[in-house]
Amino acid sequence: MDFDLSDDLIAVRDGAREFAERELLPRAAASDEAEAFVEAQWKACGEAGWAGMSIPEAYGGQGLSAVATSLALAELSRACAATGVTVSVHLGLCSAALVRWGNEEQRRRYLPRLASGEWLGAYALSEAGSGSDAAALRCAATPDGAGGFVLDGSKLWITSGDHANLVVVFARTSNESKAKGITAFLVETSWPGVQPGKKEKKMGIRGSSTVEMRLDRVRVPAANVLGEVNQGFSVAMGLLDGGRIGIACQALGIAQACLEASVKYAKEREQFGQPIASFESIQWKLAEMALRIDAARLLILRAAWLKDQGRPHTREASMAKLDASRTADFCAKEAVQVHGGAGYTKEFPVERYFRDARITEIYEGTTEIQNLVIAREVLRG
Numbered sequence: 001m002d003f004d005l006s007d008d009l010i011a012v013r014d015g016a017r018e019f020a021e022r023e024l025l026p027r028a029a030a031s032d033e034a035e036a037f038v039e040a041q042w043k044a045c046g047e048a049g050w051a052g053m054s055i056p057e058a059y060g061g062q063g064l065s066a067v068a069t070s071l072a073l074a075e076l077s078r079a080c081a082a083t084g085v086t087v088s089v090h091l092g093l094c095s096a097a098l099v100r101w102g103n104e105e106q107r108r109r110y111l112p113r114l115a116s117g118e119w120l121g122a123y124a125l126s127e128a129g130s131g132s133d134a135a136a137l138r139c140a141a142t143p144d145g146a147g148g149f150v151l152d153g154s155k156l157w158i159t160s161g162d163h164a165n166l167v168v169v170f171a172r173t174s175n176e177s178k179a180k181g182i183t184a185f186l187v188e189t190s191w192p193g194v195q196p197g198k199k200e201k202k203m204g205i206r207g208s209s210t211v212e213m214r215l216d217r218v219r220v221p222a223a224n225v226l227g228e229v230n231q232g233f234s235v236a237m238g239l240l241d242g243g244r245i246g247i248a249c250q251a252l253g254i255a256q257a258c259l260e261a262s263v264k265y266a267k268e269r270e271q272f273g274q275p276i277a278s279f280e281s282i283q284w285k286l287a288e289m290a291l292r293i294d295a296a297r298l299l300i301l302r303a304a305w306l307k308d309q310g311r312p313h314t315r316e317a318s319m320a321k322l323d324a325s326r327t328a329d330f331c332a333k334e335a336v337q338v339h340g341g342a343g344y345t346k347e348f349p350v351e352r353y354f355r356d357a358r359i360t361e362i363y364e365g366t367t368e369i370q371n372l373v374i375a376r377e378v379l380r381g
């Protein structure tokens, strides 16, 4: 048992922090304010190799482990949570689909472009009528008679949907079974019939684009069926195990930023002739934030380590996501409190952290759904 990070892991973490402070942090507030996609941040991630960090080297990526990727994702998110989710979805929900379920031809066709950041990836599972109950999706995939399919329907809440080049789309290929009638498809957004619809106006992570995606008679060739026909739901759920570690990292990064901002402010701000950091009630807030952040980090590293060992990690990924997202919410609320009235204004970043933190308890499975997943695993014994 060893709690020390190796020199290689420290180099990844510190490299990501240095990059994020230089390229992401200075742009985060402006992207949020303008509700503008993190274009420059994403480009910088591509140039510096972070867009392909977990993609195998054979396909142009850095081939980093899940532990190393987690350390880096938390650092990117500490500086800009909107960039954090953009990279997390690109890697954890799109590129990882090709790495794990793609055939060699599909990997060679798409992974190098995703690894370089030339292409951005997305994941389209949710629909208006199917969120937590994802297997209820209705988007239809009808055989085209030549081994391919024609997709018809509408996907909702698609992260990066209007900027992505490749989307892993889940659609219904059989009505005989709810979960076992779904297939995963690799859909290029330049194809006829793929249209971004309404763009959501969001509370937080406003530099991340969230859009409806309309699929109007989209022809998908046989070569773009991902995995087995009718086995797409296990692809969707398998991807979420990894994706949830990514969102846990996003939450951890936000929480860490909240703590650092609070410590700085508490030392600088004076009331009653002394820094507010000298008041016990402020110290307790900082201590509780630090405690919860450490606990979340350990849960994340355990889940990522299990993933690296090729061992089951559904329960551990859900625990990490549940705990880290609650931690982000808690730390963001306390950070605003430590800042007093200043924390309620846009003069200080904690106002943005407060809005950004909220989503981590909602997407890639709400807190309630993480509890269901954990309970199911616990009851299984």
Ligand SMILES: Cc1cc2nc3c(=O)[nH]c(=O)nc-3n(C[C@H](O)[C@H](O)[C@H](O)COP(=O)(O)OP(=O)(O)OC[C@H]3O[C@@H](n4cnc5c(N)ncnc54)[C@H](O)[C@@H]3O)c2cc1C
Pocket (backbone or CB within 6 Å): 089, 123, 124, 125, 126, 130, 131, 132, 133, 156, 157, 158, 159, 160, 202, 210, 359, 362, 363, 364, 365, 366, 367, 368, 369, 372
């Ligand atoms: C900003 C953003 C980005 C997103 N990005 C993507 C993306 O890239 N791709 C994608 O496919 N989806 C994406 N989503 C969708 C996201 O995963 C869903 O919003 C989420 O899974 C919840 O579904 P819902 O919104 O339909 O809520 P609902 O499922 O309607 O849930 C509403 C409430 O009921 C609770 N609930 C539901 N079922 C149960 C139950 N069985 N037991 C207890 N409580 C329950 C929920 O926890 C929640 O509190 C995104 C969403 C947002 C907001």
